[in-house]
Amino acid sequence: MRYFEIRGPAENVESQWSGEYRAHHRWHLSGVECPRYGPWAWMDAFPSVDLSHVPEPGLSEQKGPTSLEEYNRLVALVRPFVPPELPVRAGASFGPMVGTARGRFGPISCDPPWEVVLREDAVELLKSEGLSGIIAVRMELKSRRSTTPALYELESRPLARLHPDCIGEWKTPACDICGRPESFALPPKRWLLRSSIPEGLDVFGLAGANPRVVSERFVEVLQRLGPADVTYRELPAAD
Numbered sequence: 001m002r003y004f005e006i007r008g009p010a011e012n013v014e015s016q017w018s019g020e021y022r023a024h025h026r027w028h029l030s031g032v033e034c035p036r037y038g039p040w041a042w043m044d045a046f047p048s049v050d051l052s053h054v055p056e057p058g059l060s061e062q063k064g065p066t067s068l069e070e071y072n073r074l075v076a077l078v079r080p081f082v083p084p085e086l087p088v089r090a091g092a093s094f095g096p097m098v099g100t101a102r103g104r105f106g107p108i109s110c111d112p113p114w115e116v117v118l119r120e121d122a123v124e125l126l127k128s129e130g131l132s133g134i135i136a137v138r139m140e141l142k143s144r145r146s147t148t149p150a151l152y153e154l155e156s157r158p159l160a161r162l163h164p165d166c167i168g169e170w171k172t173p174a175c176d177i178c179g180r181p182e183s184f185a186l187p188p189k190r191w192l193l194r195s196s197i198p199e200g201l202d203v204f205g206l207a208g209a210n211p212r213v214v215s216e217r218f219v220e221v222l223q224r225l226g227p228a229d230v231t232y233r234e235l236p237a238a239d
Contacts, residue, residue, distance in 0.1 A: 002216040003192060004232035006110050016227045017106040021117070021141055021151070023099025024062065027051040029074055031065035032090040034178040039065035041091025042181075043114055043210060047137035047153045049082050049094040065090075068178055075179075086157060089181065097153055101141040105151060107225035114210040116154040122222055123152050126202075129221050133157075133201035156205035156212040161196040162187070163238055183208055194237040211235075 009015060031041030051059060054077050066074075071090060079088050097115075107122040118126075123136045136152035171184040186209055198204050202215040219232055 003197070003213050003235045003237065004216065004219055005211040005213055005235050006108075006113065006116055007211075007231045007233055008111055008113050009229040010231050015229050017109070017229055018103035019101065019105030019109065020103055020111075021097075021099060021101040021139070023097040023101075023139060023141060025093035025097055026095030027054075027059040027093065028062050029059070029078060029088065029090060029092045029094075030063045030071065032071035032178050033065045033067060034175060034180060035068065036175055036177050037172075037180060040178075040180055041065070042087075042089040044087060044089055044092040044158070045115070045153075046082070046086055046092070046094050046155060046157075047096050048135050048155050049086075051078060051081055051094050054078060054081060059094075071178070085159075087181070089179070096137050097139040097141070099139075099141055101139075101143045101148060101151065102145070105149065106228040106230075107222050108228045108230055110212070110230055114212065116156065116212050118152045118154055119225075120150040120152065122225055125225065126218065126221055129217075131202040131215075131217060131221065133198070133203040135203070154203060154212070156203055158205040158207045159196075159198045159201070160204050160213065161193045161207045162209060163191050163193045165238075166190045181208060186210070190235065192235050192237040194239050197237060 031039055033039050056077050075088050082088050105119055107119050110116045126134050135155035139151045139153055166187045167184050174182045202218045204213055
């Protein structure tokens with residue numbers, strides 16, 4: 001199976017679609033002020049996670065970095081509502097995206113590249129073709145056009161890893177004080193660690209990196225719906 005990183009439109013290529021949205025996730029975990037590394041926040045987004053029963057109004061507000069004590073308190077509140085295989089880290093967002101939309105949308109878009117948005121017919125086609133790992137959450141968007149189709153954010157869980165050889169020495173070690181994970185600059189030439197690829201899944205994310213990865217089956221199915229303002233960069237795999 002071949003895998004591809006979803007990217008925005010190629011430079012100097014005119015957009016096929018006019019659609020754009022302004023939205024944010026319903027709940028947010030603030031950044032944290034680490035005594036060792038200073039303030040930091042990750043960019044995890046899990047729209048399928050429902051925090052409506054968490055008794056903390058502050059999660060509905062986007063705030064700057066908080067103290068380590070307050071951050072640990074919030075993590076303890078959120079953790080029981082998040083699947084155990086998913087990380088709970090500073091800066092994470094949860095729940096559906098809420099906001100406004102305008103224009104005409106293609107079958108798939110990603111602007112910014114870590115937010116992959118699918119048109120409703122694209123979600124239906126992916127599921128009817130039996131693709132695995134399709135977690136698509138309907139965005140709560142208001143639009144002046146009654147004909148605007150429903151849009152869904154595609155959740156990409158960080159289950160795979162880049163190969164250590166392509167990361168090299170570009171790493172910041174994990175922190176045992178605040179829980180910050182090991183981080184690294186995204187290498188320009190990159191490939192997957194084969195043993196980390198989740199078997200049978202057609203969509204997944206990468207631990208420690210923003211790119212969203214899809215299978216060649218995903219690409220082939222969506223191409224049936226016509227042009228889209230995205231490009232696909234192949235990610236090889238190695239042992």
